[in-house]
């Protein structure tokens with residue numbers, strides 16, 4: 001039987017998720033239909049789209065910009081949230097809470113939210129052979145993307161974390177909030193600084209800012225070095241990666257993170273494990 005999935009966003013025409021999930025389904029030899037779903041940018045429309053989809057027999061939905069926080073709010077009031085979604089304050093994967101359904105809860109009240117973005121990043125980095133255990137990591141940015149990766153990085157056993165942001169107060173507030181949200185996050189073990197003051201040697205530096213969209217460049221200190229630089233953005237010229245590549249540093253862009261988070265959603269929905277390396281190689285070659 002065909003299993004139905006959607007990705008909800010605004011805009012949504014650019015989304016690569018249908019292509020990615022079609023490849024996963026091919027690997028798993030299952031029959032799926034995965035469609036892009038445009039939604040007007042308001043909470044009532046989002047809720048209506050989600051309810052219609054799941055009432056119509058849908059199995060799972062991905063959620064992208066600008067709906068990740070709205071999806072979080074929907075799930076708080078209904079079927080619950082995973083720890084990663086709770087700490088991220090955002091949901092990128094929707095499914096139904098089967099325990100609630102079995103106890104007679106209506107479909108609309110059984111919506112459950114997960115967030116696979118951060119674990120997708122962790123899985124991509126480790127799949128490329130970069131160990132996170134004990135690594136000294138600098139994370140640049142304090143917005144939604146940074147927020148979603150902090151718990152998975154800490155759970156992966158990193159040795160030290162510095163969060164740098166253009167607006168320093170947003171980084172310190174983020175650390176305060178996250179340490180309140182999760183016992184795993186100890187605010188005293190995380191350093192914060194302004195991006196322009198980030199300096200020294202790290203194992204991994206991750207760019208989680210949206211600067212790539214603006215064409216601006218980050219003010220990177222001349223004495224800032226790392227073994228591996230990662231930009232969560234993908235599919236365009238990334239000055240952050242060019243800066244480190246010019247220093248003979250290994251670099252990656254975030255396309256593998258996108259595939260990694262999609263794989264975790266797919267596994268959650270269907271129970272089939274994805275060969276992410278093979279999928280990334282196939283999709284990158286297209």
Ligand code: NDP
Pocket residue numbers: 117140141142143144145146165166167170195208209210211212213214216217218232233234254255257258259261
């Ligand atoms: P937000 O708008 O929530 O946060 C933006 C961040 O970028 C803030 O820390 C902001 O700093 C910083 N920033 C923006 N402009 C500048 C600038 N000119 N100079 C310095 N810092 C700047 O965005 P998100 O966190 O949601 O997204 C960040 C990026 O992550 C996006 O490019 C997105 O595409 C990518 N992403 C990739 C994913 C993947 O699967 N590969 C998944 C999710 C996100 P300040 O606080 O000072 O404003």
